[in-house]
Amino acid sequence: MLLSNPDLSSFNPLSRHNPPPASTEHRTGLARAGGGAGQVIFRKTAEGCGMDGVLRWLAGGEESGSRQPPTDEQGSAVVEFVFLALLLMVPLVYFVITVGQIQGGSFAVVGAADQAAKVYVAQPDASTAQSTAEQAVALALSDFGHQVERASLVTTCNPSDCQAAGTTVTVTVSLTIPLPFVPFAEGLTATRVEASSTQIVGRYR
Known part of the structure; x- marks a missing residue:
């Protein structure tokens, strides 16, 4: 069932009748609770849109700790x-x-x-x-x-x-x-x- 677009003409962000924004602690709790689900949804959306670069960036953050440090042998092929x-x-x-x-x-x-x-x-x-x-x-x-x-x-x-x-x-x-x-x-x-x-x-x- 499709819902029609709501009428936002009477919405006033400065009005007292608007619901108060969530507190900082509440938003932090939601972020902690829904962090894993949000990443899954974002990964699926990125895969569907072909955002390979974003996925590599996310994967790089997770795999950065497993990368080996550079050694002194790098660049020796050019010298040889x-x-x-x-x-x-x-x-x-x-x-x-x-x-x-x-x-x-x-x-x-x-x-x-x-x-x-x-x-x-x-x-x-x-x-x-x-x-x-x-x-x-x-x-x-x-x-x-x-x-x-x-x-x-x-x-x-x-x-x-x-x-x-x-x-x-x-x-x-x-x-x-x-x-x-x-x-x-x-x-x-x-x-x-x-x-x-x-x-x-x-x-x-």
Whole structure:
């Protein structure tokens, strides 16, 4: 059976005819007596409304005494991860830099040998051809950031007369690649790369 809404227009909170409020002791007794039932009703209402956060908050208050205190081992996983990352990344980065220098040295000797062979066969005499080839090698290596002192130049001719028309001139350039970031270790090298280029001495120069 449904009850109609009561008429509250004549209700005056300051009127003497209103029932007096319950005393503090009476309200405290009701709260103590109905505390358990109120929590049950509130939990059921919260579950029905999907108030999971409120239920967790209530449960947290009850379970706070059973939580374990923090220990000194908390946060050690982050320290271990940073240590292992540095331990693995530093050698990997150094390896990549070394491979890059070796690749750059390979490109440098290829270009140096090609330029040296071209300028060699274009010179009128052997002494000028040799010095011009060495200058071409030095220029090509400096463009790639390598020291000329670490390179060597070898010239071979077939037949032995390097200035005769039709002679095959082969120029071989070798370069020693040092280890990166180790300037104090002169004997330690990454590898040695070399390249050769062949040109034919023309009849008209």
